[in-house]
Amino acid sequence: MIDLSTYIRSQDKKVFAVLGLGRSGLTAACALAQSGAEVWAWDDNIQGREKATDAGLKIVNLNDCDWEKVHSLVMSPGIPLTHPKPHPVAAAAKKNAVEIICEVELLYRACPHATFVGITGTNGKSTTTSLIAHILKTAGQKVAVGGNLGTPALELPDLDHEGVYVLEMSSYQLDLLEHLVFDISLFMNISPDHLDRHGDMQGYIKAKKHIFDRQTKSQTAIIGIDDEESRAVFDQINVESKIKTIPISGHIRLAEGVFVSQGHLTDDCFIPTNTTAEEIVDLNTIERLPGVHNHQNAAAAFATCRSLGLSNAEIISGMASFPGLAHRQELVMIKNGIRYINDSKATNADAAARALGSYDNIYWIAGGLAKEGGIEDLDPYFNRIRRAYLIGDCAKDFATQLDKAVSYELCETLDRAVKKAANDAAQDGYKDAVVLLSPACASWDQYRSFELRGDHFKQCVNEIVSPSGARNQHGSIAS
Structure with missing residues (x-):
């Protein structure tokens, strides 16, 4: 479990309210308490409160608490922040100018010197997250993988400047970040989903675009362009020129970027200037990355791992040994x-x-x-x-x-x-x-x-x- 004590000692207010006591919420509450914070834990369901009591946490009804004492509200991403209407506790925190964050934000504050890779998108983000982590591990890198995929962020190991956190990020989680800056952000694709939680398609896209927040030229944004909405996102981020941008595609040949054409993964981004695009690997030979959607995942993983300094040979080796994800082809x-x-x-x-x-x-x-x-x-x-x-x-x-x-x-x-x-x-x-x-x-x-x-x-x-x-x-x- 992540040690938050250094971060907690640096804050004037030591009370952290935690709303939602599922696995990630309970982990966050326990990590905060063990690191010296005073935790006010609350869940609308009695089963959640009973689990917190069994864990030795203090139960405080956040619907009726003194917000003047609270530093942050750590909220489960599954609880509505805005739509269809804000949870009453979220509305009260906002009214009292209390920041509302998720546990991934706490991970960043505890381990700010590690490298953070964030992956979002409607489809493919779990496979891409796992593929990137697998390639990095097989290349001998210190890696921890989690977030919306599997392990809650605060159950991951502490990593220093040599470590890489590879985190799948949902739109809900991205809405709950304040200071986290991804060294590499991946925006895979977008199609209608979770519109009840974001109001409409534009609200959903806006939430996904939070993955680029606070990035500068020293960070990298990798963006899929295989759907119209994502192409518009790439055009906007690229024109703003605040971030290094790399386009990727699972089936469109690009003048610059990383793409797959007829199953062949091709690099036209990391090669020397004025040289011909380089074919990296025939993905048709990799059994566990079938189909155009997985070809986009492979392009994203290649762009990410090259950005982190891996060689072509290391990436190809990692792709070839990737076991795939259970229940996903x-x-x-x-x-x-x-x-x-x-x-x-x-x-x-x-x-x-x-x-x-x-x-x-x-x-x-x-x-x-x-x-x-x-x-x-x-x-x-x-x-x-x-x-x-x-x-x-x-x-x-x-x-x-x-x-x-x-x-x-x-x-x-x-x-x-x-x-x-x-x-x-x-x-x-x-x-x-x-x-x-x-x-x-x-x-x-x-x-x-x-x-x-x-x-x-x-x-x-x-x-x-x-x-x-x-x-x-x-x-x-x-x-």
């Missing part, structure tokens, strides 16, 4: 030339489109609790699907939407779908066949989380397709 197994891919994180059609666009000869397992619009927008990918295996609550609705465009089978449950898909893929014998779980749906009709759904898929694959599984003379799974 996760390669479970290759058996008899058939790949089994767990993309359970694809809980809507937009996410499923990235997976469907990454493969051919797909045996697609889809269904669950559908989002608005279902799979209507996936029509451009239907020609890649050999057969669909529909499960869960929306199976019949998806069947109607597929109509005659894609052959399908109603399977109800995941184990049946895996068995039928594996059989069909084995019998058809198409080259590069893929059994793909990319549900385009939430999991809640059959599973408590997409993680449990993905774990069940992996279990089914290992039981049905494992070397010990019984097969008939045609290579099919025995019923």
Whole structure:
């Protein structure tokens, strides 16, 4: 746990109010208390307050407290700051001129000499965060990875000037920073999301752009330009000329920047002046970075790691050994030339489109609790699907939407779908066949989380397709 004592001793007011006592909030409260601060802990739910009491923290109702004594309100990013309306405690803190921050800000104040890399975007930020951290670790760098991804910021180790914090940053967290300056900021992409928390699309983009706050020419901004809104952000930041900017793309050839063309990662940024763009690696040879969206992730990781001083060889080595993220186009197994891919994180059609666009000869397992619009927008990918295996609550609705465009089978449950898909893929014998779980749906009709759904898929694959599984003379799974 991060030691905040040096920072706490430098402040006149020693009271820190903490609102929201989930994992990150409770970690922040405990870190502050152990570092000598007086902590007023509060959660609207009694379960949160009970956990804080068990941890020895002081419970103070922040809806009725003396704000004159409070230095900062450390607020869980999940609690509304502005929309649809501010939480009453946030409104009271703002009225009393008390800063409202999140735990990532405290990490920066405790370890200001470390290098901070921040990654944001609607899609791909978790993979990019993990990929950057993996490359740095394999190159022998001192790295800690967390933030919105996995480990809360104050559970990370203390790092000095030789260390690098690689932090996934949500729009909620970016709204709660006061002094943190990212040495390298990544703005991956933007599409409508969390609009209820930011008012509208412009409010959402504004929150994401906080990742550039306080940066100067000594810092770097890496910005994806594969969508219209992100291109506008790049143009604005580049024209202002306050920050070193590097454009990246997963499929557009750039005159200057880092891009991928026909799967080839190319550097036209870190090369000597007046030299030809340099091809770095053929990403088609890296199994765990498939598809245009992962190509953008790779371009972002390359630009970041080169900015941090790594060589091309170190970056290529790290990419090649990247294990990928669970439930995000996760390669479970290759058996008899058939790949089994767990993309359970694809809980809507937009996410499923990235997976469907990454493969051919797909045996697609889809269904669950559908989002608005279902799979209507996936029509451009239907020609890649050999057969669909529909499960869960929306199976019949998806069947109607597929109509005659894609052959399908109603399977109800995941184990049946895996068995039928594996059989069909084995019998058809198409080259590069893929059994793909990319549900385009939430999991809640059959599973408590997409993680449990993905774990069940992996279990089914290992039981049905494992070397010990019984097969008939045609290579099919025995019923």
